[in-house]
Amino acid sequence: MSNVYLYQVLFSDIDILLNATRGSDQDLYKLEKYQMKKFMVIERFKAGCWDAAYARFNSSGRMLPSGLNYLNSWPSRENSVCYQLMETNSPELFELWFAQWNDLVEFELVPID
Numbered sequence: 001m002s003n004v005y006l007y008q009v010l011f012s013d014i015d016i017l018l019n020a021t022r023g024s025d026q027d028l029y030k031l032e033k034y035q036m037k038k039f040m041v042i043e044r045f046k047a048g049c050w051d052a053a054y055a056r057f058n059s060s061g062r063m064l065p066s067g068l069n070y071l072n073s074w075p076s077r078e079n080s081v082c083y084q085l086m087e088t089n090s091p092e093l094f095e096l097w098f099a100q101w102n103d104l105v106e107f108e109l110v111p112i113d
Helices: 003-021 025-034 050-060 093-099
Strands: 037-045 069-075 081-088 105-111
Touching (some): 081 093, 093 105
Antiparallel strands (some): 037 081, 069 081
């Protein structure tokens, strides 16, 4: 892929974003592709698994598939539940991510938008 092509794509995307801010319905529709859907992930740690989950996190990170983005998180005071705000345009990616943690955590996925 040439640099010229990448610049054309980049400037095309910037033009769409700038035009969308001016309020044209067609450009606002194009802007939607840049807005990812948000989800609240409720993680309930299986009995005795909080420390193991954090040890895995510290050694391997979140292990998110490409296209699934972490925004923020809030653990409960009891260290039994963690609420994570995530975004993606491909909700099926959650299943890939959950599969890497389901030995330690039970997940609930709540669409926000």
